[in-house]
Amino acid sequence: MLCAPLGSLxxxxxxxxxxxxxxxxxxxTGLILSSFATSLEHLYLSLGVLTGLGFALCYSPAIAMVGKYFNKRKALAYGIAMSGSGIGTFILAPVVQLLIEQFSWRGALLILGGFVLNLCVCGALMRPIALKEDRKAAPEFLEQDYVPKAQKQDLKRMSICSPLIKVWSHECLCYCSWKEYDFLLMPGFMVLAVSVLFMAYGCSPLFVYLVPYALSVGVSHHQAAFLMSILGVIDIIGNVTFGWLTDRRCLKKHRHFCYLFAVGMDGLCCLFLPVLQNFPLLVPFSFTFGYFDGAYVTLIPVITADVVGTSSLSSALGVVYFLHAIPYLVSPPVAGWLVDTTGSYTASFLLCGFAMIFSSTLLCFANLAKKIKRTHLLPLTNDMGKKQHIWSNGAIAYSVTAELGQKDVEFLAVDTNSYSNR
Structure with missing residues (x-):
């Protein structure tokens, strides 16, 4: 995830x-090289760095392509696409264990390397399409003096960040790069970025410490592992069903609040977890937390697309997933330190819950402030519209302001022959 912006670039x-x-x-390549590893440092480089970098380059472009292909059922499409991660984890876990038993860990890594190579086939099927939002940016780009005239016609049929732009001047590339990341200055994206930081901090430790917590309250090893299985399966169901629900006509306009509700519900689950100290109470927790975790994960790219637009979605998702990765790495060690310091899991789970609730509340207040501002600006827009009157008389058009102090009268077109005939 830390290299997601590189994949977007x-x-x-x-x-x-x-x-x-x-x-x-x-x-x-990383998985195949790992099968020949002779030291732990070798595995760090091949399996950790090289394989992780490869998956990072695949993830954000694949997610962005879903948003480009689907519009009417975007949330459902994202839910189905992102459920593949959970389904693959659910299926491959026993398969990998079987491969290790049959061919040792080296043979298992070698087979997985060949299996992952199918990503190249999947990538080849990602047919690029040109969006209307990309085409709208082309006329503005054509005004630049450094664009050759012979290539202007080609540019009209292409995205502003098309591959052919690379062969043009350095100034052209700088302009393209600026247009890709100008969303970073949008207030809506800034609030979303801060919210993602707190949300990612809250969700990560629970996946690490749910089983140890269950064991600490007297749940057996088999039952504790079953809790994680429940959470994983329900997470997949949440991906698809919540995406389908938020595509309904009654909820489609309220996706932001559906996302806030899902994040807030996960936060409440974390707050109540310390009082759930037996297996019958932890089972409903796994159902609830798993469902809403899958729900908001599905809506992250949808909300991002609503904020920045589809044309900037790939770059924006790279930044969002990069921000998501930082607290995702930091929060488990912090939670472990709190467990060691306090001697219980209560402080860790409470901190996670409050972080997710703060993430939801922050976005909620930002959306409310945006609506209030829009409500106040609407009457002013209507008043300004009433002051402007446009009449047309045959081929004569006047644009006259209603304020008496202004003397601007603009003759847009005059046909003297038709005017004299009248």
Whole structure:
């Protein structure tokens, strides 16, 4: 996830196909090299760095392509696409264990390397499409003096960040890069970024410490593992069903609040977890937390697209997943330190719960402030519209302001012959 912006950069300047195929090649190479590892440091580089970099290059372009292909059922499409991660984890866990038993861990890594190489095939199927939002940016770009006239007609049919832009001048590339990341200055995206930081901090430790917590309150090892299985399966169901629900006409306009509700519910689950100290109470917790975790994960790219637009979605998702990765790495050690310091899991789970509730509350207040501002600006817009009157008389058009102090009278077109005939 830390390298997600790199995947977005490659997909924007080359293509999503090349980004995913390159990522699949790197991930497969890392797994194959890991099968020949002779030390732990070798595994750090091959399995950790190289394979992780490959998956990072694949992830954000693949998610962004879903948003480009689907509009009417976008949330459902994201839910189905992102449920593949949970389904793959659920199926591959016993398969990998079987491979290790049959071929040892080296043989298992070698087989997985060949299996992951199929990402190149998946990437080749990602046919790029041109969006209307991309085409709208082309006329503005054509005004620049450094764009050759012979290539202006080609540019009209292409995205502003098309691969052919790379062969043009350095100034052209700088302009393209600026247009890719101008969403970073949008207030809506800034609030979303801060909210993602707190949300990611809250959700990560529970996946690490749910089983140890269950064991600490007297749950057996088999039952504790079953809790994680429940959480994983319900997470997949939440991906698909919540995406389908938020695509309904009654909820489609309120996706932001559906996302806030899902994050807030996960936060409440974390707050109540310290009082759930037996297996019958932990089972409903796993159902609830798993469902709403899958729900808000599905809506992250949908909300991001609503904030920045589809044309900037790939770059924005790279930044969002990068911000998501930082607290995801930091929070488990912090939670472990709190457990060691206090001698219980209560402080860790409470901190996670409050972080997620703060994330939800922050976005909620931002949306309310935006609506209030829009409500106040609407009457002013209507008043300004009433002051402007436009009359047309045959081929004569006047644009006259209603305020008496202004003397601007603009003759847009005059046909003297038709006017004299009248």
């Amino acid at each position: 490659i997909s924007n300047h080359v293509s999503c196909q090349v980004g995913i195929m390159l990522g699949g090649l790197l991930a497969s």
